[in-house]
Amino acid sequence: MTQTPFIIAVDGPAGVGKGTLAKALASHYNLALLETGLLYRALAFKVILNNVDAQNEDEVASLAHTMTASDTVNSILRQDHVANMASKIAPYPKVRAALLDFQRTFARTPPPGANGTILDGRDVGTCVLPDAPFKFFLDADVEIRAKRRYEELLLRGIDAIYANVLEDMRVRDRQDREREISPLKAASDAVLIDTSHLSIGDVFEKACAHIDRAPDPKG
Secondary structure, three states: OOOOOOEEEEEOOOOOOHHHHHHHHHHHHOEEEEEHHHHHHHHHHHHHHOOOOOOOHHHHHHHHOOOOHHHHOOHHHHOHHHHHHHHHHOOOHHHHHHHHHHHHHHHHOOOOOOOEEEEEEOOHHHHHOOOOOEEEEEEOOHHHHHHHHHHHHHHOOOOOOHHHHHHHHHHHHHHHHHOOOOOOOOOOOOEEEEOOOOOHHHHHHHHHHHHHHOOOOOO
8 A cells, every 4th residue: 555655735825934944854853945936036046147028938947847855945035136036937837837846846756865746835735735634824913924024134134114014914815815817725634724823833833743643654
């Protein structure tokens, strides 16, 4: 009988703490981590770096097939010019198909030494890995999430106005939840965790408690 892979999917809107939870779970269970939200930015950076014609879907899709997990680990991916390029190439169906295949392959083939994989994003549990044995959907009040993001920006030395951060987050939420392709929503079998008034440790403990109740979660 084929053993179920140890895969965790973590979804949720911006500023909810899913990245922090994913990193903590990856360390705790020795899992390979993929932050799926950076995939399109990583591809966009490759497009820029290789002078690929961003209007040529086939060329961009071909580049997408060269992606590796290490491509997502680069601080430059947070810069505006990369984000702008990502928004141009993200709608291409061939690009989306290539990156979807990449995510599924990554999830099902952990690197040597890893016990499994964990992916965080916005549609991992619903679209990318609907059969993942462990799914979490994190959410929190938008004003609390905006405050977290605002404080994070200040700590990074970036000037910010709370009202603008809040409005940007509301717009992003609406776009994510109402988009036609893979809208942001909790999978029907996902464990819902409201992080509004929970510490990072509290969220981590809730997730671990659910995972550890499963028979032989580490495979």
